[in-house]
Amino acid sequence: MQQTADQQVHNLIRGAGKAKGERGRAKMDIVESKQISEPIKSEAQISHLALDIGGSLIKLVYFSTNSDSSSSSSKDSVAVSSGNEGRPVLEGKLHFAKFETAKINDCIDFIRSKQLRLSGFQKHGAPAGERCTIKATGGGAYKYADLFKEKLGICLDKEDEMDCLVAGSNFLLKAVHTEAFTYMDGQKEFVQIDHDDLYPYMLVNIGSGVSMIKVDGPGKFERVSGTNVGGGTFWGLGRLLTKCKSFDELLELSHRGNNRVIDMLVGDIYGGMDYTKIGLSSTTIASSFGKAISDNKELEDYKPEDISRSLLRMISNNIGQISYLNALRFGLKRIFFAGFFIRGHAYTMDTIAVAVHFWSKGEAKAMFLKHEGFLGALGSFMSYEKHGFLNLKVHQLVQQSPVDASRGGDKIHDPPNGELNENQSIDCSICLS
Numbered sequence: 301m302q303q304t305a306d307q308q309v310h311n312l313i314r315g316a317g318k319a320k321g322e323r324g325r326a327k328m329d330i331v332e333s334k335q336i337s338e339p340i341k342s343e344a345q346i347s348h349l350a351l352d353i354g355g356s357l358i359k360l361v362y363f364s365t366n367s368d369s370s371s372s373s374s375k376d377s378v379a380v381s382s383g384n385e386g387r388p389v390l391e392g393k394l395h396f397a398k399f400e401t402a403k404i405n406d407c408i409d410f411i412r413s414k415q416l417r418l419s420g421f422q423k424h425g426a427p428a429g430e431r432c433t434i435k436a437t438g439g440g441a442y443k444y445a446d447l448f449k450e451k452l453g454i455c456l457d458k459e460d461e462m463d464c465l466v467a468g469s470n471f472l473l474k475a476v477h478t479e480a481f482t483y484m485d486g487q488k489e490f491v492q493i494d495h496d497d498l499y500p501y502m503l504v505n506i507g508s509g510v511s512m513i514k515v516d517g518p519g520k521f522e523r524v525s526g527t528n529v530g531g532g533t534f535w536g537l538g539r540l541l542t543k544c545k546s547f548d549e550l551l552e553l554s555h556r557g558n559n560r561v562i563d564m565l566v567g568d569i570y571g572g573m574d575y576t577k578i579g580l581s582s583t584t585i586a587s588s589f590g591k592a593i594s595d596n597k598e599l600e601d602y603k604p605e606d607i608s609r610s611l612l613r614m615i616s617n618n619i620g621q622i623s624y625l626n627a628l629r630f631g632l633k634r635i636f637f638a639g640f641f642i643r644g645h646a647y648t649m650d651t652i653a654v655a656v657h658f659w660s661k662g663e664a665k666a667m668f669l670k671h672e673g674f675l676g677a678l679g680s681f682m683s684y685e686k687h688g689f690l691n692l693k694v695h696q697l698v699q700q701s702p703v704d705a706s707r708g709g710d711k712i713h714d715p716p717n718g719e720l721n722e723n724q725s726i727d728c729s730i731c732l733s
């Protein structure tokens with residue numbers, strides 16, 4: 301039976317369509333990310349929640365309509381673009397949120413309070429208790445499957461973590477024209493991505509641990525390396541050494557620290573001189589934390605600020621170096637760094653970029669992503685499309701004109717104090733077909 305546009309919209313939003321083929325298919329038009337921390341209006345309707353449950357953090361992505369967009373009769377909200385054949389378009393946003401995995405109950409309460417559990421899809425023919433299904437990736441999709449079932453009555457439909465990271469990265473690089481940027485000497489510069497010249501590239505996802513993935517095309521990739529010295533190491537060691545109560549506090553401390561108090565520099569070994577013959581200046585770190593062996597000091601004698609800075613430098617530098625060496629193995633010149641370890645933090649990005657620049661002698665480039673920690677969750681969201689529940693099609697292409705990097709909303713941000721649910725929403729529209 302032919303559905304009215306309103307019925308189709310309702311079904312999409314409530315996840316109440318019947319079987320895969322009968323469901324209204326949708327196409328998404330990313331227009332650009334501008335809003336940060338925009339509250340969802342109460343009348344807005346939410347659909348298609350997807351999760352990435354990692355070792356440290358749970359990431360959520362979901363779509364909400366603008367309050368007036370669910371009516372096909374609203375001229376303002378129903379955009380009919382070429383190829384849509386007059387079908388209704390839902391104007392809305394992709395929202396992003398995150399929670400500490402250790403506080404998974406806060407995430408469950410959030411999903412419950414926003415009625416997000418109704419926003420996945422329903423498995424036709426499944427027993428009543430297993431019908432409500434949400435896409436999820438990350439190790440926690442396995443570990444916490446029973447908890448989600450028990451507390452929310454939802455099944456987690458598991459998607460592979462690496463598939464999702466790559467899908468999320470490809471999507472962002474193509475859809476959001478201010479997504480990728482370089483950061484060097486305090487200068488942020490957006491990188492225009494040529495869609496015809498995106499592949500191959502190296503994706504380095506710095507979460508609790510680090511994955512290094514050579515990406516050759518949509519769905520074509522290989523995880524070529526990884527390291528267990530990642531974001532979890534920084535936060536874990538940092539917490540023990542400084543007694544910080546939150547990740548952001550530890551990061552904040554590093555702003556004020558001086559790593560030379562603890563790190564052993566080339567100059568400390570060479571009596572203040574450079575070791576020019578092998579290209580090392582006196583200020584190069586010869587050994588992270590190396591001064592602590594000879595200072596005859598205890599932990600309490602060091603400032604937490606200095607410890608945090610040395611630790612951040614050690615880990616960022618190491619990741620930058622390993623990433624470059626792997627890029628070199630495959631002749632890759634572009635390395636995109638993502639994951640929540642980065643946190644848009646200037647010193648972290650600077651250290652990684654300097655390491656890549658130094659080891660590659662300026663040949664390779666470190667780039668960073670605005671939606672750094674949400675790649676997996678976005679990939680999980682996009683898998684609704686893969687399974688025929690949502691047909692996402694991006695038709696905002698890269699702007700040809702250079703983007704003004706000095707725009708207010710794009711400045712490198714200091715981490716918001718302990719705020720875990722900040723949104724970096726993306727304006728978009730979903731159109732039914």
Ligand SMILES: Nc1ncnc2c1ncn2[C@@H]1O[C@H](COP(=O)(O)OP(=O)(O)OP(=O)(O)O)[C@@H](O)[C@H]1O
Nearest residue numbers: 354355356357507508509531532535547639640641
């Ligand atoms: N508020 C926070 N709480 C805890 N860690 C944070 C926070 N903000 C940033 N981080 C950093 O981000 C890292 C987690 O990043 P991310 O969410 O990308 O990975 P993950 O999915 O949890 O890990 P994995 O993929 O290895 O399972 C933490 O280990 C920590 O270094």
Ligand SMILES: CC(C)(CO)[C@@H](O)C(=O)NCCC(=O)O
Nearest residue numbers: 507508509510511525526527528
């Ligand atoms: C185990 C995963 C993939 C979980 O996200 C991640 O934490 C990771 O890539 N760790 C590094 C493991 C290694 O390659 O040594």
